[in-house]
Amino acid sequence: MDLNLKDKVILVSGGAKGIGGAISRGLIEEGAIPVLIDPSEKEGKELVALAGGKALQIPIRLFSPEQAQEVVQTTIKKFGKIDGVVNNAGANDGVGLEHGTPEKFAQSIANNLFHYYHLVHYALPFLKKSKGALVNISSKTAVTGQGGTSGYVAAKGAQLALTREWAVELLPYQIRVNAILPAEVYTPMYESWINSFPNPEEKLQEINRKIPLGKRMTTPEEIASMAIFLLSDKASHITGQHLYVDGGYTHLDRSL
Template identity: 85%
Template sequence: MDLKLRGKVILVSGGAKGIGGAISKGLIEEGAFPVIIDPSENEGKALVELAQGNALHLPIRLFSADQAKEVVMLAVEKFGKIDGLVNNAGANDSVGLENGSPEEFAQSLANNLFHYYHLAHYALPHLKKSQGAIVNISSKTAVTGQGGTSGYVAAKGAQLALTREWAVELLPYQIRVNALLPAEVYTPMYESWIQSFSNPQKKLEEINQKIPLGRRMTNPEEIAAMAIFLLSEKASHITGQHLYVDGGYTHLDRSL
């Protein structure tokens, strides 16, 4: 299927590794020009090489509104436009109610949420011109809870609320806004967490057995495929949706 993304300029935060890296790679394969916002130098460079220069790697951590403004400016300076935004960067930092502090909670919320707003805000004038699309990567923890990670879950829940809010606000501009909710996705970050257990293989098998479809984790490319579809004109009448790509993990009875 030709998604007609050739030459489209898409911002991807956290776009060098894991889910974001799979999205950037998939965009390159579709002929789009990803702007990869990620401090990972080697992975970002490899993706630019894969794109034969039709990509931009910005090794910037999105800790402030000014950094998001700079990213948009550099993207437009290189490509002249912005056609889409994938808000993806973030990390489950385990700042909980018992094991955190008010200061740590505020910082976790800032690290995982604020740049979603900042990038959308500064990209908006360009998205209006292109009638582009926004995809927010959230998490199943926003609807199931997890325990011990209040800051991350609060940010993920807010991302879902903002998806609906922006979908409404941007209707007059024909800008579509949707969210994806992954569950268990085997990324490098997830692998590092698995390796922290005394018996990583046993822990991995326990998790896999809780995933109804195929008893396996979702792979990053499966999340990427849905994100790229939502960015394309093939999804031209989809907006304000929370879409689960999780092998039935969130909604199906795990005793199946």
């Protein structure tokens, strides 16, 4: 299926590894030009090489509005346009209610939420010209809770709210805005978490047994496929949606 993404310039925060890396790789396969906003230089260089140079890595983390503005300016200087944004970067940092602090809670929200707004804010004039698309990567924890991670979950819930808010605000410009909610996705970050348990393989099997479809985790490539579809013309009448790519984990009875 031709998704008509050839030469489309797409910003991908956290675009070198994990879910973001899979999205960038899928975009390259479709002939698009991903801009990887990610300090992971080894993985970024590999993706740029895969693209035959038709990709760009900006090796920073988005901690300030100025950095988001710099990303947009650098992209426009090199490519002259922006056709889409994938907001993906973030980390489940374990800042909870009981064991966190107000200061850590505020910082967790800032780290996981603010750059979603900053990047779209500065890219918006160019997205208006291209009638581009936005994809926000959220999390099932925004609707199920998890325990012990108030900051991350608050940010993920806000991302879902912003998806609907932006979908409404950007209707006049025909800019579509959607969110994807992964559940259990085996990324390098997830692997590090699994390996923190005394018996990692046992813990992994325990989690897999709770995923209804196939008793396995979602792959980063399966999240990427949905993101790339939503960025494409094939999703031309889809906006304001929260899409679950999770093997039924969030909504189906896990006793299945």
